[in-house]
Amino acid sequence: MMLVEETNVPLAALPVEEFKAHLRLGSGFAGAGVQDAVLVSFLRAAIAAIEARTGKALILRPFTYTVERWRETAAQRLPVAPVTAVSSVTITDAAGTAEVVDPGDYRLRPDAQAPQLRATGSCLPVIPAGGSAAVAFSAGYAPDWAGLPADLGQAVMLLAAHYYEYRDETALGQGCMPFGVTTLIERYRMMRAGFVAGGLG
Known part of the structure; x- marks a missing residue:
């Protein structure tokens, strides 16, 4: 990560x-x-x-958090707070092919200490073996x-x-x-x- x-x-x-x-x-x-x-x-x-x-x-600015697997199937804690918005989630397979996830498949759970990317359904998109997920988000107090x-x-x-x-x-x-x-x-x-x-x- x-x-x-x-x-x-x-x-x-x-x-x-x-x-x-x-x-x-x-x-x-x-x-x-x-x-x-x-x-x-x-x-x-x-x-x-x-x-x-x-x-x-x-100070508010953009970050990208990349993981090779989700810590939970339905949620992923983000390492910085406070997060104001998640702008995109991109899944990349082992061959380097990237696919942007439908924003309707996830949501931000704001939290002053441990904000999370959460699935709107039962689980977040599958990260293929050897691949990764990149979460682009904005964080900062002001x-x-x-x-x-x-x-x-x-x-x-x-x-x-x-x-x-x-x-x-x-x-x-x-x-x-x-x-x-x-x-x-x-x-x-x-x-x-x-x-x-x-x-x-």
């Missing part, structure tokens, strides 16, 4: 000016464009870290920063500021996350197993 993030978080959705204010940076200084690029990189890193830790997509839950937005700001403050510190561990950040995201976390992510981790 594999999760692929089809597009990055759009640049327009990143709170660059808000992050500058959070860091209390001035404006109009020389090299502002270079500084913006650095701030964007820390915001993206913070978003990716929080998404990986929580299993939640913050299309822009203003629509995010306030605690998640604050967690991103705190973590990005932490990265910024310690940007020259090479001894920081890969899993380093300040206590204030972990406290803010704790209620969004859930135990996940068996997912290989191309974007969320």
Whole structure:
């Protein structure tokens, strides 16, 4: 199974000016464009870290989840929440021939923690031996920063500021996350197993 993030978080959705204010940076200084690029990189890193830790997509964007077999005959849990829509399900056989499933054969069961693709009948379409099923869907709390839950937005700001403050510190561990950040995201976390992510981790 594999999760692929089809597009990055759009640049327009990143709170660059808000992050500058959070860091209390001035404006109009020389090299502002270079500084913006650095701030964007820390915001993206913070978003990716929080998404990986929580299993939640913050900004709305498309994903594709590919499996070789359904975990249940009538339902398949999706590895990211919240899912807003399933755009397509495609079955591919061992020879590489793909067939798009009739949208009437499945439905989305929304859930804040574990959304599911569910059959409208008794079972989901059969995945042939050696084949796969690709579920294309959109997930995220909001299309822009203003629509995010306030605690998640604050967690991103705190973590990005932490990265910024310690940007020259090479001894920081890969899993380093300040206590204030972990406290803010704790209620969004859930135990996940068996997912290989191309974007969320």
